[in-house]
Amino acid sequence: METTFEKNSFKSEEYFINMGPQHPATHGVLRLLLTIDGEIIKNVEPDLGYIHRSIEKMCERDSYQQIVHLTDRMDYLSAHINNEAVCLAVENALGLEVPERVKVIRTIIAELTRLASHQLWWGVMGMDVGALTTYFYGFRDREMINDIFEETCGARLTMNYNIPGGLMFDIHPNFVQRTKDFVAHFKTKLPEYDTLLTGNVIFQKRTKGVGILTKEDAISFGTSGPVARASGYSCDVRKLHPYSAYDRVNFNEALFTEGDTFARYRVRIQEMWESLAIIEQLIDNIPEGDYKTATNAVIKLPKGEFYQKVETARGELGVFIVSDGKKNPYRLKFRSPGFSNLSALKKMAVGSKLGDLVAMMATLDIVVPDIDR
């Protein structure tokens, strides 16, 4: 009798699985089309479009003051920095010089926003690798920043504090003191983050040597922000093309060369320290002066093309305005950091395990409305 026992009878079969749009690890409505063999990932295809709101098209309809408010709804964790990008682009196009006070306040609030974003990311990162407690520690400290924002501009998340030409209104009298309190508080709490998660053996085993992105790949995929800097690609817009008050502060660009999940984690922890340093340098020297320069009620940009890039918590956000001289842009394009960063996911993930994919997505720090405008 011939044996039916063949080598092929143990051949494993690849299968297809839908991760999202409703899935706890995709942080929103991202859909990943996964092909997996047991636990090993063979292919990842991100599928976008579940939260597309045609923000760029809406911008063509709106005036420049209105566009600022739309940018809040892209990367909502860097709302202030997004606002700043559009405002800077418009101000540069108009050749408008904003007061020193505005520049310093914008920088301080941008760094507070970055801190809040990284705190939330840290909590969610822990949750994605299974340590649920981190979430609440991250949110405890983030709450203080949100309170400062609430007092100064009335909103906690989508702040709309910037307008072309300056700020919506002046800072609250308590702002300086509360920010100082926060910096002092967070300096004692940031080491706690390391104690709880960074130093954990399981966490390090889960993240070291996983999801490696080489420097060449990081550049060719157009990644920016912490993702690129973890691969050793120096791309901090604040350093290379300083805007607002970044040219007068001392800080180090967080750079690591490993390019793995753990390096991306450490870049963000390092960035939190740098943000604290920036705030400390500026908070005592907020210049006196006006909080905005007067602009026309209807802003009309001169004919031409204008580009401005800023460093959000996720990377390089570019605003490209094509103006035909009217009160609304002819075309407006956002170069969002999340989109380019997500494109590198396939390169990182193929060949690793399902659990690692979740950790990788956490260190990409995806905010889906930013990827999918």
Added chain:
Amino acid sequence: MNIPLSITKNIHDWLFEVMSAPVATVVEKVLIAVAFLGFFALAGLLLVYMERRIAAFFQLRLGPNRVGPQGIFQTIADALKLVSKELTGTVKADQFLYKLAPYFLIVASLMALSVLPFSKELHAFDINIGVFFLIAISSIGVIGILIGGWSSNNKYALIGAMRSGLQTVSYELSVGLSILTIVVLAGSLQISEIIEAQRNGWFIIQGHIPAVIAFMIFMIAGTAETNRAPFDLVEAESELGAGFHTEYSGMNFAYFFLAEFINMFIIAAIGTILFFGGYLSPFGITESIPLLGVFWFMIKVLGLVFLMMWFRWTFPRLRVDQLLTLEWKYLLPINLFNIVLMAIIVWLGLTINF
């Protein structure tokens, strides 16, 4: 004064007075089963409440504190909600297996519960192979998880079930071997004898180094057996949604949920029996009142349960290959060596006795 003994003895005598012996035996067994079912539900609800409260305090929150004093009725309200919920399911599920699966877990947990000694007298089922019975029964639960994951016709549930299979099969070895280490020390498989042998020193002290190693391995492997963090790959919510019970709702889900907590209780109870003297009081301070055995037993068990909750709310989750590496490359060899060490210590009489 032996209150539990006298109560159970009175009921026993009364039953045999009013009925014929065969009927009375059946009625008595049914009563015991009902008592265990009640304990199962109550202990499950208590443990869920405890977990939520403890998790809250780990996480800078307050936890449930609105329903009843300190929120103790919260879990009862939740249970009532689950009872009243519709049992939804997938159309393409294998209906028979899909509905059968939760009962496997419950039956396994209840059977394991039945051999636990709550005090010297409150011991329903003291067989001479008690520990062996516990190991054997605890393996049945995984069949429920596998069937549930398979029959749900959901890929996430299937991945969860398969993870559960490999995890439980692997870690059962470590649980069994660490229990065996203590059996070497006790010289018996009968639970009451194991506990009585600890009258002159709990086994974690009697067996010193190998017993401490065995205890640590037992706690790691026991946490893995109950599918709790950091070994909760089975229901890793950031990866698989809800894992093997993704498609279950209402009471069917609640069975899985309760069984997990009861399994945790059972693992903690085995740990108490083997390492911390079961219902014996520390240094024999209350041995004159046997009823307090229940108190000491519960204190010790809840202490170990707290330890497992502490693990859960502190550690990140392992990856599936690291899970297997930990078991097969570290715990198993250490365990085998540890048994030999324990045998040598017992053979040379190097145990510590008071």
